[in-house]
Amino acid sequence: MTAFLHIDMDAFFAAVEELDHPEWRGKPIIVGADPRGGQGRGVVSTASYAARAFGVRSAMPIRQAWQRCPGGIYVRPRMARYTAVSEKVMDIFRSFTPRIQPISLDEAFLDVTGSMRLFGDPVAMARRIKDRIQSDTGLTASVGVSAVKSVAKIASDLEKPDGLTVVPEGGEKAFLAPLEVRRLWGVGPKACAVLERLGIRRVGDLQERSKGELVRIFGRAAGEHYLNMANAVDPREVHDDEEARSISHETTFLADVQDPEVIARTLLWLADKVASRMRKQGVRGHVVTLKYRTEDFRTITRRATLKQPLEHTNDLFETAKRLWKRFEGMGGKVRLLGIGVSRLESGGANQMTLFDRENRNREGAAEKAVDRVRARFGNRALFRGSLLDERT
Ligand SMILES: [Mg+2]
Numbered sequence: 001m002t003a004f005l006h007i008d009m010d011a012f013f014a015a016v017e018e019l020d021h022p023e024w025r026g027k028p029i030i031v032g033a034d035p036r037g038g039q040g041r042g043v044v045s046t047a048s049y050a051a052r053a054f055g056v057r058s059a060m061p062i063r064q065a066w067q068r069c070p071g072g073i074y075v076r077p078r079m080a081r082y083t084a085v086s087e088k089v090m091d092i093f094r095s096f097t098p099r100i101q102p103i104s105l106d107e108a109f110l111d112v113t114g115s116m117r118l119f120g121d122p123v124a125m126a127r128r129i130k131d132r133i134q135s136d137t138g139l140t141a142s143v144g145v146s147a148v149k150s151v152a153k154i155a156s157d158l159e160k161p162d163g164l165t166v167v168p169e170g171g172e173k174a175f176l177a178p179l180e181v182r183r184l185w186g187v188g189p190k191a192c193a194v195l196e197r198l199g200i201r202r203v204g205d206l207q208e209r210s211k212g213e214l215v216r217i218f219g220r221a222a223g224e225h226y227l228n229m230a231n232a233v234d235p236r237e238v239h240d241d242e243e244a245r246s247i248s249h250e251t252t253f254l255a256d257v258q259d260p261e262v263i264a265r266t267l268l269w270l271a272d273k274v275a276s277r278m279r280k281q282g283v284r285g286h287v288v289t290l291k292y293r294t295e296d297f298r299t300i301t302r303r304a305t306l307k308q309p310l311e312h313t314n315d316l317f318e319t320a321k322r323l324w325k326r327f328e329g330m331g332g333k334v335r336l337l338g339i340g341v342s343r344l345e346s347g348g349a350n351q352m353t354l355f356d357r358e359n360r361n362r363e364g365a366a367e368k369a370v371d372r373v374r375a376r377f378g379n380r381a382l383f384r385g386s387l388l389d390e391r392t
Contacts (some may be wrong), residue, residue, distance in 0.1 A: 001169065003122040005110040006144040006152035007129065009089065010161035012106035014048035015139050016085055017075055026050055028072040033062040033252065035074050040066070042252040045077055049161060082106075085137055092132045096125060102245065109149060123166050130164065148172050150185045150234040157183070172232030177204030184229040191218070191226070206230040247281070248289070249273040250338025256295045258333045267324060270339040271317035283344040284311035290323035291338035299336075302326055309345060316341065 009015065013031040018024050028051035033042025040062045047056040047065070054069035065072070086105040093100045096119060099111035110129075112122055119125045126143040133141050142163035144155025151172045155165035167175045176184075181203055182192050194217065200206050207230045214223035228234065249270050257263060278284060286309050293299045302323040310316055320339050 002113045002147050004149045004152040006156040008156045009106035010140045013046035019138050030072045030074050035062045035066040038066040148232045148234045179203050203230050246342035247277050248340030252336045256333035267320045268317050272313045275313040275316050284309040285341035286343040288319045289340040293336035295333045
């Protein structure tokens with residue numbers, strides 16, 4: 001028997017703010033971009049449950065949030081604090097199983113199949129983990145329990161906050177049948193609209209359709225995927241912690257940007273942020289992703305896989321610039337830029353020439369010094385030469 005838990009912290013960023021500011025308890029808290037009196041750009045990261053009662057949702061433009069809830073408490077994200085709490089939570093998970101796959105700061109899959117002898121059945125384990133989170137951090141999480149990974153994820157969302165939803169093995173299809181198709185993994189608003197036109201609103205409606213029909217409409221990959229998800233067929237395993245991890249940083253511009261100078265400076269700033277976090281964690285990575293959002297809200301990513309892992313600001317900056325070149329021809333303005341590094345490995349000697357290594361060691365030492373200064377005096381104290389003016 002296989003058992004997966006999907007654990008998701010409840011309104012995580014907002015819950016941490018509420019924890020740190022007891023006077024805000026029960027009030028509508030909106031973590032995200034600066035609303036600037038309804039003129040702000042960027043989006044809501046997380047809304048507390050009290051804010052959700054006003055119709056505020058994560059990923060909603062911050063202006064719209066302001067319209068719906070002008071009396072809310074608007075706070076900028078404090079990522080360092082959330083990361084610290086996240087590490088505590090992930091440590092709790094790791095004390096129950098080494099097979100964990102973090103999906104984001106506040107969400108992870110746990111394969112607990114091998115831990116039952118030690119900790120009891122998956123439901124007992126889910127209760128213990130929830131209790132530990134509550135006592136160690138003061139926060140609540142919702143858990144889904146299932147033999148099928150994708151079903152565990154859907155389950156964790158059903159009884160939020162502080163939920164525990166158990167899907168018995170063999171009962172997955174019956175569990176999914178009454179749910180709306182939008183709950184299925186990978187079924188976005190577009191697919192939902194098409195499905196609705198076919199008379200498919202519930203997962204149960206989808207379960208009754210033939211593979212041939214769905215493949216004809218959506219193409220092979222998507223058609224098969226929807227049918228598999230509806231029928232709780234999900235062969236994916238929990239990936240290893242190491243593989244799944246990535247380090248990334250992104251920024252939304254106050255006004256859409258086209259100036260190559262500003263873009264280059266921003267890429268350098270992002271590369272520096274990501275590289276400094278990589279150094280702090282003692283890792284380097286093989287895959288660099290550049291994320292780009294256009295003024296009309298399309299999000300595009302470009303990826304480079306490197307033979308040699310990188311760890312330094314300059315290498316990351318150069319790679320990001322190369323990726324950027326592929327966008328440049330498209331014209332148009334940029335709304336958001338992000339850089340991510342994945343396929344991380346812990347630092348260790350790699351296959352560099354001696355010359356390379358010497359050079360890099362020197363650069364590495366310089367960057368470590370930068371990190372030390374930054375740790376003492378804060379981020380603004382030390383910006384690279386071409387970054388002197390403050391970025392948003
Ligand atoms: Mg969450």
